[in-house]
Amino acid sequence: MVDQIALTKYVGHFIQQLYLSGVEDVVISPGSRSTPLALTMAEHQGIRTWIDIDERSAGFFALGIAKANQQAVALVCSSGTAAANYFPAVIEARQSRIPLVVLTADRPHELRDVGAPQAIDQIKLYGDYTKWFHEMALPEASTEMLQYAKNHANRAVSTAVQPHAGPVHLNFPFREPLIPDFSLDDIWGERDVIPSITGDRFADESQLRFLLSKIADKQRGIMICGPHDSHQLPEALVHLAEAWNIPILADPLSQLRSFRQSQENVIDAYDSFLRSEAVRDQLAVDFVVRFGAMPVSKSLLQFIKRQDHITQIIVDDPEGYREPALKGSSFIFAAPPLVAKQLTDIVDPLRKEWLNRWKMINQTTKNVLHEETTTDRMTEGQVMIGIQQQIPDDSILYVGNSMPIRDVDTFWQNQQQSLSIYANRGANGIDGMLSSALGASAKGQRVTLVIGDVSMLHSLNGLLLARHYDFDLTIVLVNNDGGGIFSFLPQANMESEHYEALFGTPTMMDFENLARAYSVDYEDTKTWDEFVTALSRSYQTSGISLIEVQTDRSENVQWHREKWRQVEQKLLS
Numbered sequence: 001m002v003d004q005i006a007l008t009k010y011v012g013h014f015i016q017q018l019y020l021s022g023v024e025d026v027v028i029s030p031g032s033r034s035t036p037l038a039l040t041m042a043e044h045q046g047i048r049t050w051i052d053i054d055e056r057s058a059g060f061f062a063l064g065i066a067k068a069n070q071q072a073v074a075l076v077c078s079s080g081t082a083a084a085n086y087f088p089a090v091i092e093a094r095q096s097r098i099p100l101v102v103l104t105a106d107r108p109h110e111l112r113d114v115g116a117p118q119a120i121d122q123i124k125l126y127g128d129y130t131k132w133f134h135e136m137a138l139p140e141a142s143t144e145m146l147q148y149a150k151n152h153a154n155r156a157v158s159t160a161v162q163p164h165a166g167p168v169h170l171n172f173p174f175r176e177p178l179i180p181d182f183s184l185d186d187i188w189g190e191r192d193v194i195p196s197i198t199g200d201r202f203a204d205e206s207q208l209r210f211l212l213s214k215i216a217d218k219q220r221g222i223m224i225c226g227p228h229d230s231h232q233l234p235e236a237l238v239h240l241a242e243a244w245n246i247p248i249l250a251d252p253l254s255q256l257r258s259f260r261q262s263q264e265n266v267i268d269a270y271d272s273f274l275r276s277e278a279v280r281d282q283l284a285v286d287f288v289v290r291f292g293a294m295p296v297s298k299s300l301l302q303f304i305k306r307q308d309h310i311t312q313i314i315v316d317d318p319e320g321y322r323e324p325a326l327k328g329s330s331f332i333f334a335a336p337p338l339v340a341k342q343l344t345d346i347v348d349p350l351r352k353e354w355l356n357r358w359k360m361i362n363q364t365t366k367n368v369l370h371e372e373t374t375t376d377r378m379t380e381g382q383v384m385i386g387i388q389q390q391i392p393d394d395s396i397l398y399v400g401n402s403m404p405i406r407d408v409d410t411f412w413q414n415q416q417q418s419l420s421i422y423a424n425r426g427a428n429g430i431d432g433m434l435s436s437a438l439g440a441s442a443k444g445q446r447v448t449l450v451i452g453d454v455s456m457l458h459s460l461n462g463l464l465l466a467r468h469y470d471f472d473l474t475i476v477l478v479n480n481d482g483g484g485i486f487s488f489l490p491q492a493n494m495e496s497e498h499y500e501a502l503f504g505t506p507t508m509m510d511f512e513n514l515a516r517a518y519s520v521d522y523e524d525t526k527t528w529d530e531f532v533t534a535l536s537r538s539y540q541t542s543g544i545s546l547i548e549v550q551t552d553r554s555e556n557v558q559w560h561r562e563k564w565r566q567v568e569q570k571l572l573s
Helices: 002-020 035-043 055-069 087-096 143-161 205-215 232-244 277-282 298-306 336-343 352-369 380-390 403-411 433-441 453-467 484-488 499-504 511-517 528-539 553-572
Strands: 025-028 048-051 073-077 100-106 132-135 168-173 221-225 248-250 287-291 311-316 329-333 395-399 419-423 447-452 473-479 521-525 544-550
Touching: 002 035, 002 143, 025 035, 025 055, 035 073, 035 100, 048 055, 055 073, 055 087, 055 100, 055 419, 055 433, 055 453, 087 100, 100 143, 132 143, 143 168, 205 287, 205 311, 205 329, 205 336, 221 232, 232 336, 277 352, 277 553, 287 336, 311 336, 352 553, 380 403, 380 447, 380 473, 380 528, 380 553, 395 403, 395 433, 403 447, 403 484, 433 447, 433 453, 433 473, 447 453, 453 473, 453 511, 473 528, 484 499, 484 553, 511 521, 511 544, 521 528, 528 544
Parallel strands: 025 048, 025 073, 073 100, 100 168, 132 168, 221 248, 221 287, 287 311, 311 329, 395 419, 395 447, 447 473, 473 544, 521 544
Antiparallel strands: none
16 A cells, blocks of 8 residues: 555656646557556646557657657656667657657566566666666655656656757656555645746857858858758748848758748759759859758758868757768857847848859759659659648648658748648658658648658558547658669669669558558549649548559659759750
């Protein structure tokens, strides 16, 4: 009885503080040892609980909620390999700076390393991929230990959300009995909030002016904005780019291409025109100011690498070093939206001719990319064009890795609209995409997921969630029967009998029957008219729908390369 009282109050006080510190959503994968956490979460009146029996799916589902809500989300699972299945999502959360609070149940210390069932070493299970790990004490009901539980709940959330955000891991050893007694008084403790405040992080004004003096006499600069989930930075960058007369090369995940304000300085077709050496020579730069991570585009990365004697300034949140171009760079570690506001009046505007050159090349490129193409079947580029034409405002586009994110980068135009574009670009994995998109949909917005067939098969169990919760999700499945991106890489040029088995990896899956197994509406589209009609129908219907577009890997490569050739020809003519 004493153990049950201690268990109930200890866990209750912890969860109450977790909620008061900002956790509103908890994703639970059921198990026995996690009973105290799971039952108490379910009993709490302020917390939304989501049940997902597959821990790998649950991890990415929580990540999607956290990304869309810009809030920490908690994960709860039992001991053993259940906890290990969170690892891919933990890695992605760390790399993409998403706040997750991972709560794993464990055997008590006397049952560890003695052959007890479902007991593995869970101490620092995720290694350096968490910002903080703590092994919680066994439950006690003393005043000191209840305060300990509250303190560690608050520390977990504040550590997860503080810049830069990321996952934390708390491991809970529990002895039996595992069932709390909710008839007890004072389960939750006082509703007082333990304050944790993170101040604004402006850059030091004098140091900022000194750093920017290095570009004061330069006239061929560009601004770059990488992936960013918040809309605060785009607003600041729009004003900064206008003040400086500078082109801003905006990654599709920067939110700048789908911003509610006009953004005339945004360059969105750079991935295509920077593939041309002759065009690159016309656009040689002498300084770069980058906000956040490097964009998706490989041609942009190579362009930066090839620039000699440039001054590069990178503005990023503290505690991170993101510089894959390996150039000698100066860093401003402060809040990027605040720094953007500080910079507005520090540097004199560039000459208009430089900005106009970029805008002219950009517009010409877009005209070529969006010219109508007569083909026997839909192309993967046309899929993105069709989605942008049909997608409703105030919705979310979630983009799969491999080919989909690259086609969004190439074909998604800068357009004044209210839309959020997300992807899991921390570790760039193809797993968990469907679950992440469902998580983003949990906030009540319509989500469109663009995903390849191999990635879809990695994520399929996420659809189990749809049997228990209402989501508005349109899945656009680009099925090129395997790993289409390898057709663009040197491996495709090998004269080897092993190419298809090792890289092509044809899936040969019947997705119509898979959709039926999960009670998901399905449409197979082969032409442009069929595709846009299916999209429109899906956007007018509640629930989950799967629209399949079958493409040919070889034709897809040829079509893309022909577009890039036409771009170069037009720009140099």
